[in-house]
Amino acid sequence: MNLSSDHLAIRTTCAYCGVGCGVQATPKGDGTATISGDTLHPANRGRLCVKGSALGETLGLEGRLLYPQVRGEDGLRRVSWDAALDQVAGQWRSIIAEHGPQAVALYVSGQLLTEDYYVANKLMKGYVGSANIDTNSRLCMSSAVAGYKRAFGEDLVPLCYDDLELADLVVLVGSNTAWCHPILFQRILRAKEQRPEMKLVVIDPRRTATCELADLHLPVKAGTDVWLFNGLLSYLARIGAMDPAFVEQHTNGLTAALETANIDCADPAAVARICRIDPALLLEFYELYAATAKTITAYSMGVNQSSAGTDKVNAIINCHLIGGRIGQPGMGPFSITGQPNAMGGREVGGLANMLAAHMDLENPEHRDVVQTFWDAPVMADSGGLKAVDLFKAIEEGSIKAVWVIGTNPVVSMPDADQVRRALSRCELVVASDIMQHTDTNEYADVLLPALGWGEKDGTVTNSERRISRQRAFLPAPGEALADWKILSLFAQRMGYSGFDFRSAHGVFAEHARLSGFRNTAADVPRMFDISGLAGLNAREYDDMEPTQWPVRRLASGQLEVEERLFADRQFATADGKARFVPTATRAPVNAVSEDFPLVLNTGRVRDQWHTMTRTGKAPTLADHTAESFVDIHPQDALLHGVREGELARISSEWGAMVARVQHGGGIPRGSVFIPIHWNNQTASDARVGALVNPEVDPVSGEPEFKHTPVRIEQFRVNWHGFILSRSSKALDSVAHWTRIQGRSFNRYELAGRNVIKDYSGWARTLLGVHDADADWLEYEDRTAGVYRAVHIVDDRIEQCIFLSPRQDMPSRAWLASLFCKDVLSEIDRVGLLVGMPVEKGADAGPTVCSCFGVGRNTICQSIVEKDLKTVQEVTACLKAGGNCGSCVPEIKKILVQTRVEAAEEKL
Missing domain, CATH: 2.40.40.20 (Barwin-like endoglucanases)
Incomplete structure (x- = not known):
């Protein structure tokens, strides 16, 4: 495959959320690519959200980490791969020899490909002999994993995206799906348009964009989800809305779960009071759920990211089990994952308490299976440190070396300043990344350049257990390498056998073989089984279509794929039965106080x-x-x-x-x-x-x-302002700033606590304009504290600055449009001096529809002038809302507000 050829469309998978949308990427030969949705991919059927559509804008090499670097007394210096890896391997060997294997750790990412994840897990657990490998997926879906394992015996998502369109009731819990998983949300809405009787319920403390299109919104008090679903379980049992045969034959533990639920959740009025919702709304939801067999409860971070997250998951699952609402089309508990390969990481044991192929680290038989398959010299025999405890151990000094791969914990972890302290004290910090400058990389002793999306090759698994290929369509920049390759080269330097992988295909084949190793003969066969894909040759792997697991090869040679799990009512437990899990209610650990109210x-x-x-x-x-x-x-x-x-x-x-x-x-x-x-x-x-x-x-x-x-x-300041500039600016002297990427400029929002006595001199210094003869337009009203200046080079705007004691400053959208012009007109110059566009319609306003670049002012003007009454009419007129649909709730609000204001003006 010639990666630099023009007009060669490559089918790959989006780099963002767990929906796992298929993408068509057509490289242009200049390092950029045209991006469109893959109409053949079953997850999105050709649609992309605005983030996926804009992937082509993220492919530039600006700011990329392109060469290995090692930090010395004089800062970072470029070195060869051999030198960098030799240094890391040497220090790891010394630390392990002196302090043992528990003194080193990996912290990895749900944005790694499955092949990367597999090699990292094999390295740590089977060769270093430590389970100190955790992932930023710990921060988003580990409660879903734990809940599924407690209920089903294995980490198993039982349904597929098609079920969202087949359900008669979709309940979204703790998920702003319209914004965070917009392609799935649009699939739900299109199904609802075709079947208006289909109902959508949103359970969320906030009224989000998702709520704008729901039939019912329950604004529960944060942290009360277990009360809500325990109350539902109690209600379903009390009114007889259950499947006695399913419960008797295919589950265990209902009595204990009901006893726990009934302690403080038997009375709907009491539940409503604790959840701080209208009792009538609560009963409406309970009655709707009880009356609707084909119900999906889809949940995300609002459920998982909690000190009671696992109990929240099991409280939801309990309500499905009592009615047998699982294993059939259009029903089941559905965890919607946040990262592109959080599921793939789960498959290979990427969490500190798991083994590869859905095996348990604490299970001696499972450890023997994996160690035998890997021919590993040692095997971790107990769970490693999970993310929060991992960074505490680094600060305390018990972990001497940490390798951070594809994530930014100084920003993303809770108590992030503690993470910063930990890394600053760590003996050896290694970071594999695609970017040179991140908050985490500032603390790295060794920086290793990794391949990014569009350059790396392998697989990811989405929220419906669908494995998709992520294919390279760009050449590797600089000396960047695939993460599996970096780890394999490191393992070889550590003296470990079993890491002579030549390609991502080779890693995937080993992963697939392990999933079937000693599986059919096991007392409880693992449902995660992709052994049917183990025999793919390199070309077949490259051409592999999106496929849901399990994937087994029958005696006939045909592949057997299961779209839904549990259709046979058999679960991954010793007795084949699902488990009800008692979920005791408890408030969040840290309560509000007078100091933090x-x-x-x-x-x-x-x-x-x-x-x-x-x-x-x-x-x-x-x-x-x-x-x-x-x-x-x-x-x-x-x-x-x-x-x-x-x-x-x-x-x-x-x-x-x-x-x-x-x-x-x-x-x-x-x-x-x-x-x-x-x-x-x-x-x-x-x-x-x-x-x-x-x-x-x-x-x-x-x-x-x-x-x-x-x-x-x-946060008291003396002035507000902003800068638009074609060059980047150092703003350490400003009290507060934010940088925003424009199409041909950087935008900075500013606020200052200093008193500016000489506006012109201060602005020129800040912008770096030292030429007294520069084309410099400025306006100053010292009484009002208003100042604006524009630097023009060759009749083209180079940069501008606007200051005011208040926030009512010129439109950034209008000014941004001026940066697209090669020559400023006289009317543009006048507008810059007066601080507003002179021509009507020049200011489109803040962006509403990012897909088509439609601003609020444009939408409002069209609503009034063309008497638009519906979102569909706005879309037909302006295209806004016609792609991913994530702006549809906002357009709906604008429609109502604008039409009301227009009507009031006529009175």
């Missing part, structure tokens, strides 16, 4: 991903939510002395950050919401991980990202 909830925004190392490079994704924000109820804002549009400091027992106050309209009293994405590369002080409570679920080890007591107070 508000509850912090964290999550994603629509157009960004994780810590923005990839999405932060895409101009298309920058405008919808440009800065970190804290969403707070207006009454709480008044009580705590903060105002919408201004900056506030939010602090907890563990740390603090600064964000802009907003009233999104969906946050309950007593709570605040802050997104997770911003870091020290994109903002001066916006790492929400620094605030987050490090309390974890006692079963899964997943942290409590949804319930941290915080306080909020004013």
Whole structure:
């Protein structure tokens, strides 16, 4: 395959969420590619969300880590691969010899390919002899894993995406699916349009975009999900909405689960009071659930990221088991994973308490199976340190070396300042990454360049157990290598056999063989079995179509694939029966107090991903939510002395950050919401991980990202401002800043505490304009504290700065449009001086539809001038909402507001 050829479309898989959408990538030969949805992929059928559609904007090599580097007294210096790996292997050998194998660790990522994950797990557990390998997937789906294992005996997601379209009731719990998994949400909505009787219920403390299109929203108090579902279990049993034959023949433990549920959840009125929802809404949900056999309960981070996350999962599963609502089309408990390969990592034992091929680390028979297959010299015989405890051990000094692969824990971990302290004290920190500068890489002693999306080759598994190929369509940049290759070269230097892999295909084949090794003869055969794929040759592997597991090869040679699990009512337990799990109610560990009276909830925004190392490079994704924000109820804002549009400091027992106050309209009293994405590369002080409570679920080890007591107070500044510049700026002297990527410029939002006496001199210094004869337009109103200046080079805008004591400054969208012009017109210059566009319609307003670049002002104007009445009419007129649909809830709101305002003006 000629990776540099033009017009050669490569079928691959999206790099973002666990939906696992198929992508068609057509490289252009200049390092870029055209991206479109793969119409043949069953997950998305040709559709992509705005993040997937913008993947082509993230492929540039700006900021890439391209060569191995080692830190010395004079900073980082470039070295050869041999030198870098020799140094790492030498230090690991010395540390293991002196302190034992428990003194080293890997911290990996759900964005690794399965082949990478497999080699890392084999290296640590079968050759180093330590289970100190954990993953950032611990932070998002480990509670789902633990819940499935307790109920079914194995980590098994029983259904598929098609079931979302077959269900008569879809219950979304703790999931802003419209924004975080938009392709799945659009599949649900299209099914609902075809069958209006289909119902959608959303259970979420916040009123999110997902709620705008739901039939029923239950705004439960954060942390009360177990009460809600225990109450549902009790209600179903009391009214007889159960399947006695299924319960008797195929489950164990209902009596104990009901006894626990009935302790404080037998009375719906009491449950409603604890959950702080209207009793009528609660009963409406209970009655709807009881009356609808084909029900799917889909859950995500709002359930998993909790100190009671595993119990929340099992409380949900219990409600499905009591009615036998599992194993059949259109029904079942469905964990929607957050990362592209969180499921693949689970398959190869990427968590510290697991073994490869869904085997248990604590099970001696399973350890023997894996050790025999690997011909491993040693085998870890007990669980390793989970993520939070891992970084505590690093700070305490019991772990002397850590290798971080494909993740950014200084931003993403709870109590993130503790992670920073830990890495700063660690004897050896190695980081494999695609980016040179991340918050974590600042602490690395050795930096190793890895391949990124579009360059690496292997497989990922999505939330419906579907294995898809992620194929390379770009050449490796610099000296970057695949993660499995880096780890294999390292293992060879450590003197370990069994790592002579030549390709991703070779790794996958070994992984597939292990899944079937001693499986059919086992007392309880493992349901995870892809041994049918073990015999694929290199070409067949390269051409492999998206395939759900299990995949077994029959005697006839045909492959047997199961779309849904448990159709035969057989579960992966010793007696073949599913288990009801008693789930006792308990409040979050850390309660609000006088010092920290508000509850912090964290999550994603629509157009960004994780810590923005990839999405932060895409101009298309920058405008919808440009800065970190804290969403707070207006009454709480008044009580705590903060105002919408201004900056506030939010602090907890563990740390603090600064964000802009907003009233999104969906946050309950007593709570605040802050997104997770911003870091020290994109903002001066916006790492929400620094605030987050490090309390974890006692079963899964997943942290409590949804319930941290915080306080909020004013972040006083003397002025606000922004810069648009074709070159990057160093802004350490500014009290607060955020960097946003534009199409041909960088945008910086600023706020300062200094008193500016000479605006012109200060602005020129900040922008680096030292030529007294530069084409420099400026306006100053010292009385009002307003200043704006524009630097023009060869009749083209080079950079501009606008300052004011208030937030009412010119439209960034209008100014951004001027950077697309090769020559500024006289009317443009006039607009720059007066601080607003002179021509009508020049300001499209803040971006609403990122897919087609449609602004709010354009939508409002079209609604009024063309009398648009529905979202469909807006889409037909402007295309807005016509691709991924994640902006449809916002368009719906704009429609209502604009039409009401227009009607009021006529009165």
